[in-house]
Structures are given as structure tokens and as C-alpha cells.
Amino acid sequence: MKIAIDAMGGDFAPENIVKGVNLAKKELSDVTFQLYGDGAKIRQFLDDETNIEIVETTEIIDFHDDPVAAIKSKKDSSLVRAVTAVKKGEADAVLSAGSTGALLTAGLLLVKRIKQVSRPALMSTLPTADGRGFDMLDLGANTENTAHHLVDFAILGSYYAENVRGINKPRVALISNGAEESKGSPTVKEAHEILSAMSEINFIGNIESRDLLSGGADVVVTDGFTGNAILKAIEGTATVLMKEIKSAIMAGSVTTKIGGALIKKPLSVLKDLMSTDGAGGAAFVGLKAPVVKAHGNSSELAIASALKQIHKMLESDVSGKLVEHFEKMDK
């Protein structure tokens, strides 16, 4: 299998991207890594060229570029060329740590939606106290969603959790303002009714956002506006608390050594929330092939983790299975 990689996207590109490939290469011997970007710069960080293809590109899309305009004007950018490789069948999946907006737009225009999926969604795996984790979508690919979009998200998330994370009959829940089925906006109530009648997914009803990190569900479905707000509220809370713990240590009310131990080991959820090293990237689901966005400030570990995630997506053929699922619904 071939993974196209935007080597020039992200805060620490190409260094962390290429070093992440060096790491992933050791474990994924059946993958060809196609690196799109400035060859000379890429080679500076590359261990060796086994299973590597370097594709020269001349442009870079950065965070200031308007996503839609950049896709059209910077056709020789590492991001557009990497996504185009999937479109042309020259690669099976694509990874970028560059502009989220540009990757979503390029994915939608070039890789294209699965027929019958009305809206693709952005999905990440978040940590839970029990180590199992949960997938949440949509995290902000959309700003408004209908009940039918939410139902599609439930199917996309369920297939992902089962095939990529290996969870048997993943528990799928819908974010609402109460666990009872009578709770929610009209959109949520409508989605609840449709999901309750579906036999192909293990729908467990509504979930409140306070029960996410304690492991209340394996797949958490919500509209892109709410999902984005929940994700950032969790991140913001973790960040502020981490800062408070650190300043407590610095203030000397706790010795450095003990404080350090407290941060390192027991607060695993906090650590997982603060780091993208092991979490993989955000998958743009609902497209015909895996399109994965790594965080802009990804370390080499985070890039390697995202590549392993893509490897699992390709190995399990989750995108192919989803195409098939939605084709059946079409009949």
C-alpha cells in the first residue's frame, strides 16, 4: 500500500514529518511512503530511501492562505499534489499536518464523498480514564448538521471503531442535554428516533458531555459546531489544570521530584489530552479513501502514530466497507 504524505505541511515541516516516516518505516514494511515536497530538504532528515518515493513540488500552502483559493491557485503545493495522488490512484491514502481547511477542501474536491454520505466529518480518538478511548465526530468539518447527517456520522464512526480500533459492536451515542430520549434539539430527537430503529449499529442513546472521558460510549456523534466546542472545552480545561499543577510545582509547595512523578504517570488522561503523540490524527471520514490530518505541531511520534493509524485504515479497508454499506442503502 502507498501513503501520500504532505512533507511540507505543519509547524515543524519537513523535519518532524520525515523523522516520523523514519520511525513508521521500521514497523510498516508493507507501505511505500510517498513524500511530497522539497526533495533536498526532505533528504536532510531521511534515514534511507527504502520504501520511499520523493515527489518534487514547488509550492506550500500555509495557515494564512484561504483554503478554497489556495487549492485552486497552488496546484503544485505539497498538499494538493499529495491529495491528487489519491484521486489518480497513485496512492491509497493521504496525510498532512498542514492547513485543516485546505485539506478538507482538497479531500472533498479530489478524493470525493462516498455516494450517499451527505456530509463528511472530522473525527478524532480521545482518551478515557479506562484507556479504551472514544471516537468523536463531527469535530468541525461542518457548522450545521441535519438529523440525517448525524445518522451518517454514527455509521461512519461505528465502522471506524470496529475496523480500525478493533472494538466489537462499538457503543454509539448521541450528544444531548440529558440522557433521556426526550432530551435534545429537534434535530437530535429526530436523529435519536432514526438511530433507535437501525439494527446495524449498537446505538445506546443520548450521552451528556460530562460522561465522555469516563468512557460512556465508544463513538460519540454530534454536529460540527457542538463537537468543536466540546473538544476545545476539554482541551482548555486540561490546559488550565496542567498549568496550575506546573505552577504548584514551581512555587515549591510540592517538591519537583514528586510533582514530576505526579505529572508523568498517574495523570494519564491529562497527559493523553495534552499530547498528540499516541493518538493518531483526525480522520476526515465519509470520503472514498483515508484522508488524515495530523496536528500542526505534531512531533515525530505523532506523525508515526498517524501513519500507523492510516495503515490500519487501509489494512481493514474501512473506506471500502463504508462505500459498500452506503451502496446497499442506495438500492
Place this chain on the structure above:
Amino acid sequence: MKIAIDAMGGDFAPENIVKGVNLAKKELSDVTFQLYGDGAKIRQFLDDETNIEIVETTEIIDFHDDPVAAIKSKKDSSLVRAVTAVKKGEADAVLSAGSTGALLTAGLLLVKRIKQVSRPALMSTLPTADGRGFDMLDLGANTENTAHHLVDFAILGSYYAENVRGINKPRVALISNGAEESKGSPTVKEAHEILSAMSEINFIGNIESRDLLSGGADVVVTDGFTGNAILKAIEGTATVLMKEIKSAIMAGSVTTKIGGALIKKPLSVLKDLMSTDGAGGAAFVGLKAPVVKAHGNSSELAIASALKQIHKMLESDVSGKLVEHFEKMDK
């Protein structure tokens, strides 16, 4: 001034409610506390009857009752009688730690909306790292809101922060999926445009939910569905992290004494998030008089804190000022 108090509502009623009144009475000598409920039970916990009026009621609305049905069927409940006192002008404000739904319904039906406020909202003051705190609304009185509702919330929140919390020109922000004004759902974009043109409030634009606890705004406006999800995501994250810190201490990787110190002092935001003792209650804003909901499991400190908050609302006449503001808009 007179505050009507539902002495029978909440997990620890009437004990914590009455003990909270004992505490508040020491500081608020200009208040008459009207306690609605079972007189004998109330007197068991009451220090003395100075500035106290006890009003006998025979029924109690509990958490299992359907809010709307209960308001109609349990007319002699402590909750309905306390709210009715405000309607009749026998009290200036009302506090309950009972069913949120029943209090919202009773408030809406009996105390009534301020003319021109399309939808009342539930608002709480949440902690920030710098101790300043912020008010967020709507936390779930509504499940859907229009741009005009959001604009009303901004005005209600701004008046509250200025009058009750004493913040000069409170910075009002709108929750969105990005700080740029181009970000957001169509509803948020429309509200952004209207708020930007308003001179009477200090609108600072969009805010992402990751910037709330670090003090990015004094008043945070969002629809009831998103606000409820954000609030519960913050609570859930704080709860899981608090548990992890506690289990780290129990596991002996940190000594009990040092661990205890770490929890007690430096993690003030975490502590504030986990406790309602000092935060006051959730104000149901947009009604003609203060209607405040204390948490069901409120301690006596939390009840006293909510009574002091109501005292400030009455002293500053924030409800009267809001009635006036919206009357002007009506012309």
C-alpha cells in the same frame, strides 16, 4: 427586600437550605427570608426567627415529577408557592435547589418574561485561572436559539456582569469554532453582525471554548444546546482529572500530605469547578425578577452564596434596569 425560598427543594432539604439561611442572615440584615415548606421541619434547623417568615406548604415537587404537569398539579408545593409569592409582589426574588425544569417553567409562567426578551436563559458564573470568573449563557434553558435570542443573551449577561459582579464594561464574546468573524454557523454569524453594530455592549467577537477558563471573556454567549454541552464537558474533564489525582495519592506514588496540599491550594480552578460553595446559583435571566436555581446537592455554604448573589441582584436592581433597557428598544 424579601427573598422567597423553596425550603423543601434539593437533595439535602430542608437542612442545608435552612442552615444556608442561618449563615446568610448574619450578613444580610436588610433581607426578610420567606421560607416555604414544612414549618416543623424548617424550625428544627433554624437558629432563630429574626427576619424570617415561614409559610406552610403541603406538597413537594421532586426530580421524578414532570415539570409542566407538576406546576399545575402541585399548586401547594413549596416551589410553586415561593415563585407565586414573586408573582403576587409578596417577595422580590426566589431561590430553589429543586427541579430545574419545574423552576424554569414556574418562573416563565408566573414571574414572566421581560417584554421584548424572546427567550430567558440559564446563566452561571464559572471560575477562571485569574480568579475573575466569567458568566456563560444559555446553559440549557433552550435547546435551539436564533441569532436574536443570542443578542438578547448578550445584553442580559452584560448587565448582570456589570451590575452584580461589578465588572466595568464586561467583555462579551460569542462561542464559535474560530476566533475570526468569518467562523461559525449561519446563526452565530448573524448574531456576530448584529452585536458588532451595538454600542451599548462591549462585544469583543468570537471566542473558542478552549479560552474560557483562561479568562478570554467576562460574558460568554451561546445557544442552550452548545452551552449545556460545554459546561458539562468542563465539569466532566475536571471530575475525571480530580479522580486521577486522588487515585495517584491513594496509590502512594505521592504522599497523602503533599497530595492533599496540592489539591487544597494550588488547584483553585479545579476546586472551584468541583464545588458550588462560592459560586452562587444559576440565574434564570430574562424574567422580570430574580429567579435563581441552586445545585440540588448544595451545601449550606452554597445556599448562603446564592442568597448573597440574589441580594446583589436586588440591590443593583439588575432586573429593573433590564426591563427599562428592553422597554427603550420597544419604542
